[in-house]
Amino acid sequence: MKRVFSLIFTTFLALSAAAQVSVIPKPNKVEAEEGRFKFDNNTTLFSNEKSSSNLEYLKALLVPATGFSFNTTKEGPADNYIVLDLSEQYGIDPGKENGLPKEGYILDISAKGITIKAADGAGIFYGIQSLLQLMPAVVYSGRSSGHEDWSVAALRIEDSPRFGYRGMMLDVSRTFFDAATVKKYIDWMAYHKINKFHWHLTDDNGWRVEIKKYPLLTSKGAWRGPGEVLSAAFGSGKTRYGGFYTQEQIKDIVAYAAKRHIEIIPEIDLPGHSKAVTASYPNVACDGNDTGLSVQGVGQNVWCVGKEANFHMLENIIKEMVKLFPSKNFHIGGDEVNYTSWDNCPHCQALMKKEGMKEHDELLNYFVRRMEAILEKQGKDMSGWDEILEGGKLSPNSRVYAWRSVAKGIESVTKGQPTIMMPGEYCYFDMKQSKEERGHNWAGIVTLEKSYSLDPIGTAKLSSEQANLIVGVQGALWTELLGWPVRFIDYQTYPRLAAIAEVGWTKPELKEWGEFYNRVVSSHFERMFHMGIAFRVPPPVVKFEQGAVKAELPYPWAVVRYTSDESNPTVHSPVYRGEIITDKAHKFRFATFYRDELVSQVVKPENAEYKYLKPVTTIITSMAENPKFPVKNLVDYKFETYFRSEKKIVAGDYLTYLFDEPVKAKRVTIETGIPNISFYGITEGYAEYSYDGTNYIRGDDFVRGTVVIYPQKAVKAIRLVASDTNDGHILSLQDLRIEE
Numbered sequence: 001m002k003r004v005f006s007l008i009f010t011t012f013l014a015l016s017a018a019a020q021v022s023v024i025p026k027p028n029k030v031e032a033e034e035g036r037f038k039f040d041n042n043t044t045l046f047s048n049e050k051s052s053s054n055l056e057y058l059k060a061l062l063v064p065a066t067g068f069s070f071n072t073t074k075e076g077p078a079d080n081y082i083v084l085d086l087s088e089q090y091g092i093d094p095g096k097e098n099g100l101p102k103e104g105y106i107l108d109i110s111a112k113g114i115t116i117k118a119a120d121g122a123g124i125f126y127g128i129q130s131l132l133q134l135m136p137a138v139v140y141s142g143r144s145s146g147h148e149d150w151s152v153a154a155l156r157i158e159d160s161p162r163f164g165y166r167g168m169m170l171d172v173s174r175t176f177f178d179a180a181t182v183k184k185y186i187d188w189m190a191y192h193k194i195n196k197f198h199w200h201l202t203d204d205n206g207w208r209v210e211i212k213k214y215p216l217l218t219s220k221g222a223w224r225g226p227g228e229v230l231s232a233a234f235g236s237g238k239t240r241y242g243g244f245y246t247q248e249q250i251k252d253i254v255a256y257a258a259k260r261h262i263e264i265i266p267e268i269d270l271p272g273h274s275k276a277v278t279a280s281y282p283n284v285a286c287d288g289n290d291t292g293l294s295v296q297g298v299g300q301n302v303w304c305v306g307k308e309a310n311f312h313m314l315e316n317i318i319k320e321m322v323k324l325f326p327s328k329n330f331h332i333g334g335d336e337v338n339y340t341s342w343d344n345c346p347h348c349q350a351l352m353k354k355e356g357m358k359e360h361d362e363l364l365n366y367f368v369r370r371m372e373a374i375l376e377k378q379g380k381d382m383s384g385w386d387e388i389l390e391g392g393k394l395s396p397n398s399r400v401y402a403w404r405s406v407a408k409g410i411e412s413v414t415k416g417q418p419t420i421m422m423p424g425e426y427c428y429f430d431m432k433q434s435k436e437e438r439g440h441n442w443a444g445i446v447t448l449e450k451s452y453s454l455d456p457i458g459t460a461k462l463s464s465e466q467a468n469l470i471v472g473v474q475g476a477l478w479t480e481l482l483g484w485p486v487r488f489i490d491y492q493t494y495p496r497l498a499a500i501a502e503v504g505w506t507k508p509e510l511k512e513w514g515e516f517y518n519r520v521v522s523s524h525f526e527r528m529f530h531m532g533i534a535f536r537v538p539p540p541v542v543k544f545e546q547g548a549v550k551a552e553l554p555y556p557w558a559v560v561r562y563t564s565d566e567s568n569p570t571v572h573s574p575v576y577r578g579e580i581i582t583d584k585a586h587k588f589r590f591a592t593f594y595r596d597e598l599v600s601q602v603v604k605p606e607n608a609e610y611k612y613l614k615p616v617t618t619i620i621t622s623m624a625e626n627p628k629f630p631v632k633n634l635v636d637y638k639f640e641t642y643f644r645s646e647k648k649i650v651a652g653d654y655l656t657y658l659f660d661e662p663v664k665a666k667r668v669t670i671e672t673g674i675p676n677i678s679f680y681g682i683t684e685g686y687a688e689y690s691y692d693g694t695n696y697i698r699g700d701d702f703v704r705g706t707v708v709i710y711p712q713k714a715v716k717a718i719r720l721v722a723s724d725t726n727d728g729h730i731l732s733l734q735d736l737r738i739e740e
């Protein structure tokens with residue numbers, strides 16, 4: 001009887017310990033065991049790996065956090081140890097079942113010691129990552145309080161990834177991130193067992209890699225602003241903006257990533273998205289007088305396919321770059337080519353004729369095939385965005401990155417191409433995370449739950465051969481919107497990358513949203529905090545119902561603070577404890593705080609009456625309207641609808657809101673740019689206001705597209721004036737927010 005009881009009891013203990021393992025991405029098999037391993041000053045490290053890289057990596061985290069010395073031993077220790085045990089024997093070989101797959105590991109923790117077994121260095125590294133996540137979160141920062149319990153529960157994890165490709169893409173062209181930031185970004189990826197870094201190094205708005213043979217690519221093409229060959233973009237305004245990586249810096253970053261078992265796949269975006277090139281070397285562009293614009297509103301940004309010299313230049317660029325990047329794969333972009341450039345170019349037209357092509361996308365395929373050949377000569381396989389499927393066949397080795405939809409990924413594998421699934425609606429971290437937050441929305445709102453719900457193989461009926469062509473999944477951060485605020489890069493990436501990491505690593509049958517979310521908020525927030533990530537903290541949902549303001553906490557122990565005077569909550573604002581009866585719900589503001597340092601988006605109660613005035617207004621403007629976004633959108637007082645100019649604005653362009661009757665307002669907020677995206681606002685300009693409709697008083701200059709006016713008397717008119725062109729190809733304006 002006693003035995004039975006103790007058996008039940010141990011099983012219970014073991015089960016609950018297994019349930020407490022909150023590692024992200026979730027390991028594929030966890031068995032809890034009895035006891036704990038306690039780290040102390042005599043704990044030794046031993047590794048049989050030829051390279052000391054994993055061992056040093058582990059030690060560099062453990063020593064500062066714990067204060068223990070973690071001496072390394074020459075022989076396998078008998079007690080109180082951490083052993084890294086690498087042997088190819090543990091791998092799958094034809095004669096043996098149940099071996100460890102690539103990147104797999106076994107983490108064994110007993111009271112005596114910790115062993116990580118793997119058949120490759122990456123496996124050892126991932127065993128280390130799981131171990132770190134089982135320890136107090138301060139292990140990542142070294143900011144120990146001195147009260148941490150440096151012990152871990154005994155268990156055995158046997159784990160390996162679902163996909164061999166678990167990636168993250170960062171666009172460093174639109175916003176430039178210095179080498180130190182890129183390294184930090186790589187560190188964070190490694191903590192999540194992400195193993196590919198797709199580095200989007202060039203785009204219209206900046207070329208970011210030093211090429212010795214073509215120095216203008218960076219001396220000119222890496223800079224935008226007044227007097228530069230590239231005009232200001234994305235809020236860079238009147239300052240010179242840019243930067244690039246030297247070849248030495250790139251090598252250093254590639255080596256840094258390799259130590260973290262991350263392969264860097266470079267991308268130079270071709271043949272479109274190439275304004276930085278054509279502005280620096282104008283001969284690269286097509287001849288002919290094309291005035292067409294790319295989707296992003298950039299003209300003359302395409303490599304001419306008809307000029308043979310361009311392929312020599314590309315080969316030279318590739319030759320320098322392959323020396324920097326050992327990856328077998330090289331990404332050449334291929335997306336969103338503005339074909340009017342080729343349509344109007346005599347060289348491209350002559351080439352079409354010569355090759356007997358009928359459609360302009362055949363020119364794209366021609367270009368792509370030439371790039372395949374250039375890369376093949378250097379021993380590389382080509383990768384590109386899903387547009388490269390158009391206009392003809394590809395080499396079977398060419399890898400397609402499906403970004404527009406899951407369907408594009410399916411089309412790609414159906415055509416026999418190795419494919420990375422990264423559909424925007426799940427994987428684009430430049431998309432907004434809720435309606436009110438900044439971000440793009442062309443692929444919808446990408447919540448954490450949405451990212452988590454992706455299954456890269458999914459429900460599509462694929463043959464097993466086709467399914468095998470899906471080599472993995474990737475998150476992406478495009479950075480048109482990331483110049484500000486500070487650390488927005490963290491906010492957009494995390495925790496969504498944690499979700500994609502689990503999509504890429506964990507067997508689908510083990511995934512469960514509610515349980516994942518619980519791991520994120522109860523353990524991973526604290527880890528990310530100590531990793532130094534300013535991640536997105538979820539805001540509360542706040543409603544005004546039956547005379548009371550009620551906040552629903554994003555998780556039960558969330559610290560939500562509020563104000564009742566329209567100001568943003570601070571760490572000194574009261575903590576929300578329960579519903580608040582009020583007749584001024586519209587003045588309340590709420591935010592979730594994480595450890596006083598990270599604050600969520602500030603939210604207002606839903607359903608409260610926001611007293612924006614809606615005076616009858618006439619618009620007078622110097623700008624032609626885009627008929628799809630007409631001037632009348634500015635006077636419907638629906639804040640989602642907005643105005644777009646037909647053309648790029650010039651200094652002196654204006655728009656006046658003329659009220660039928662003077663309006664008494666305590667405050668008028670003028671926001672420009674697309675609502676909640678903040679693209680195409682006024683970057684250089686000011687607001688004026690008038691009490692009589694004739695004489696105007698100059699208000700403030702626009703700062704990040706916004707001006708606030710506090711009128712002394714009833715206002716008759718408000719006018720926005722551009723003192724220079726803005727940095728978009730159009731201007732977008734919104735309804736006035738007029739408060740009584």
Ligand code: TNX
Nearest residue numbers: 335385403428430440478479
């Ligand atoms: C489309 S994704 C693009 C990028 C933009 C992005 C914004 C892709 C291959 N092209 O140039 O930055 O949308 O979400």
